[in-house]
Amino acid sequence: MVAERLDWRTIQEKEHPAYSPGEPMHALAIAYYKRYKMEIDLAGLPAPSWPEGFRCLAWHEQLLEDHTQTLAQAFEGSPDTIVFPSLGSVTGCRGLMQEIARRKAFIPEATWLVLGPDGPCGTVQALRERGVIGAIQNIGIVPRWRRRGLARNLLLQSLRGMYASGLGRAMLEVTATNETAVGLYLRMGFRRSKVVYKAVPAFTLTPEAGSAHPVLYV
Ligand SMILES: CC(C)(COP(=O)(O)OP(=O)(O)OC[C@H]1O[C@@H](n2cnc3c(N)ncnc32)[C@H](O)[C@@H]1OP(=O)(O)O)[C@@H](O)C(=O)NCCC(=O)NCCS
Secondary structure, three states: OEEEEOOHHHHHHHHOOOOOOOOOOOEEEEEEEEEEEEEEEOOOOOOOOOOOOOEEEEOOHHHHHHHHHHHHHHHOOOOHHHHOHHHHOHHHHHHHHHHHHHOOOEOHHHOEEEEEOOEEEEEEEEEEEOOOEEEEEEEEEOHHHOOOOHHHHHHHHHHHHHHHOOOOEEEEEEEOOOHHHHHHHHHHOOEEEEEEEEEEEEEEEOHHHOOOOOEEEO
């Protein structure tokens, strides 16, 4: 994951408006996470085909807590909780879900909960970007039910919901090191359209910290 080390002063000068060169003070280090933007055409996608014992529930505000709990379980321990700290706790996930669901751009037709033999086990949400493109927000399947094709089906369900709501194209962003997710999206027909870097505060560095350097993650 760690691919390159950078001089922390270079990072500070570029990225931290409060930094003054040479000033002996605490400095905020920034780590950069490489992410792919991926896109897909919505026309002609196959219908989902749920394995026996699994089905999905359309968005309803009374399901917000089920989405919240499922999101938190699915992302527990994932590197994405460093990139997006809200994903790392139930409280953070609840805040995210509330924020997504109250947005004007929210697409209820593309927001689904998967129900399995022992309750909710997958979630996906979507927003309209720039009015014309559907943007998958967070897709997650709880660890116990992975590698059964649930994420593929859930994505198809969501993408078809976007299409039914009048959109022609969808996009998502994925951390480059999340090979399972990147592979899944590529096999489904998503194509990389852009590389972006998400800056994340890494740690506080003092001049006494000696050789500690912030790191660029790719
Ligand atoms: C990424 C994630 C959503 C994938 O969920 P999933 O339900 O396991 O995904 P799928 O089953 O549809 O496909 C994933 C893998 O299972 C395989 N698979 C699908 N059906 C299978 C089956 N019946 N038997 C064995 N393997 C199967 C797929 O080929 C794929 O394998 P590969 O990646 O080794 O090629 C899940 O790992 C997750 O929630 N991760 C944490 C959150 C996260 O990273 N979300 C994505 C953020 S962008």
